Amino acid sequence: MRQALPHAWLLAEAIEWLQGAGRLQRQFFQLGRSGDLPLWEPPVDMFGNEQAICLLIALPGVAAERMDVRLEQQAVVVRGERSLAGHFAAGTILQLEIPYGRFERRVPLPYDDYRVADMVLQDGCLRLTLERMS
Template identity: 45%
Template sequence: MPTRDLERWMWAEACSLLDQAERLQRQFFDPPGRGGPARAWQPPVDIYSHGNELVITAALPGVTSERLEVGIDGAMLVIAGERRLPQALRDHRVERLEIPRGRFERRLRLPPGVYHIDRLELAHGCLTLALHRVDSLTGEHP
């Protein structure tokens, strides 16, 4: 590859990475209250499937069950809530803030079918959900 083409490629890659970093920064740290609705960050998730079961794990460090909402809205699983700064740290000065806090919401499109939540567990900073697909006519597992 000629040197000039390599320089263009490297520059384009660097600009692309900077754009991606800026989008992530806005997604996680854009403060609410600038004339529009409060922005929400989106927790990362892992999704596993086996037969009629879906297991979903969402990273929610420091989120308490009192600040968590989970539900199924049509074909969407909705995980929402708020991560607050712990009371014990409220008088501390922030030196670095990388874990997002404030309102969060994650909407996940479910595979075709009707689902219900069999298990919900919030432990060790993770929410784990087990969903089962049910027969829409009888309400029983296929």
């Protein structure tokens, strides 16, 4: 077991690459969709135990009134829109890495009876705390 420890960095790096690839796939392979369908998915961190789940959803530049949070069939769904800031619209885009437009993220939950106990939008992240009802 002690011999495997020097190679632990390799596993950690592989996991990081896989997570990055998943984020890129969710973000960019949906850009061609049109209409009312979402164009991108925000990244989510989720922590929990048997009583509650806490989600941290990255939503840089999204105003609270431009999003909707719902509990639906054993999932939490966050929808909304990130608009291109008005003061940038007049200039030429030189680089655009932060996604704009409609977004939706559906996060499956391990159980189906939750209630939203706390919801805070701060520093570009939405923190949701869901308490298990049963």
